[in-house]
Amino acid sequence: MSLSIKKYAAIDIGSNAIRLLISNIIEDQGKETQFKKSSLVRVPIxxxxxxFTVGQISERNALRMIEAMQAFKLLMSVHGVEKYMACATSAMREAKNGAKVVAMVEETTGINIQVINGKREAAIIASTDLHQLIENDKTYLYVDVGGGSTEFTVFSEGKIVLSRSFKIGTVRLLDGLVSETMWKQMELWVKETLKPYKRVSLIGSGGNINKIFKMSGREMGKPLSYIYLNAQYQFLQSLTYEQRVSELSLNPDRADVIIPATRIYLSAAKWSRAQKIYVPKIGLSDGIIKTLYFEKKNKKKKK
Structure with a gap:
């Protein structure tokens, strides 16, 4: 019996937090490859x-990021990770000193960071394992809400139809940096793109929708309803920041962004006329692990 277990890691440098995901990749002859989360560390930088406010990363946060990368490097070493990829999204992409910070991280820790654009981000996220969820005869709007941007991917008949990234994210919204025009553009794109399709379901990914799903107490695989999400949105808004931290036990860096995030998911559901929101608990980190795995597999095939 040939069982092979490998450890891969993904570093996701987002606008709201930085994550390290370590996964076991289990290959067993004649069976489907399994991807099992071994460890997930989230740092609220x-x-x-x-x-989004001053155009560049502060010295304090650059140093915190270097320390986080040093810690991640040690964790990967302890876990015996053999392959990893680090990706940075909109905050790093738009920072005037982004390239300088990337160079500092590499110089200090040896970790090479790929600063990816919205299209690549959407493609990596879409490479996650959605086939258990996606039914071939249905249409889905996949919505990934981050701190700096929201990625949309339309799936129909089991295939990707279109992807689009918008500079509307939770941190930008909190800082009042999203104009009415930008909202209108996003609304028009969703409505126009989904016009040919009769019934659409939403797939939500990102830390905030995962938290709402956990709070709902629903079983994995069961969708949230539009009505439930709307009620949660009203409820969250009715509480103060302090109440969201103390009564709902939300992390301090989750308690503020959860409201703008819910607004984005709710808007996407309304524009697409989706009544159901599936939350498969996947995101960019999972996509990075899959990308690494399939790249290695394709290289082997070519040899």
């Missing part, structure tokens, strides 16, 4: 609060 809100890079977007710098970039």
């Amino acid at each position: 809100r890079l977007g609060a710098d970039t």
Whole structure:
């Protein structure tokens, strides 16, 4: 019996937080490859609060980021990770000193960071394992809400139809940096793109929708309803920031962004006329692990 277990890691440098995901990749002959989360570490370094307001990453946050990368490097070593990829999204992409910070991180820690654009981000997220969820005869709007941007991917008949990234994210919204025009553009794109399709379901990914799903107490695989999400949105808004931290036990860096995030998911559901929101608990980190795995597999095939 040939069982092979490998450890891969993904570093996701987002606008609201930085994550390290370590996964076991289990290959067993004749069976489907399994991807099992071994460890997930999340550090609340809100890079977007710098970039979206003053245009660059502060010295303090650059140093915190270097320390986080040093810690991640040690964790990967202890876990015996053999392959990893680090990706940075909108906060790093738009920071005037983004390239300088990337160079500092590489110089200090040896970790090479790929600063990816919205299209590549959407493609990596879409490479996650959605086939258990997606039914071939249905249409889905996949919505990934981050701190700096929201990625949309339309799936129909089991295939990707179109992807689009908008500079509307939770940290930007909190800082009042999203104009009415930008909202209108996003609304028009969703409505126009989904016009040919009769019934659409939403797939939500990102830390905030995962938290709402957890709070709902629903079983994995069961969708949230539009009505439930709307009620949650009203409820969250009715509480103060302090109440969201103390009564709902939300992390301090989650308690503020959860409201603008819910607004984005709710708007996407309304524009697409979706009544159901599936939350498969996947995101960019999972996509990075899959990308690494399939790249290695394709290289082997070519040899």
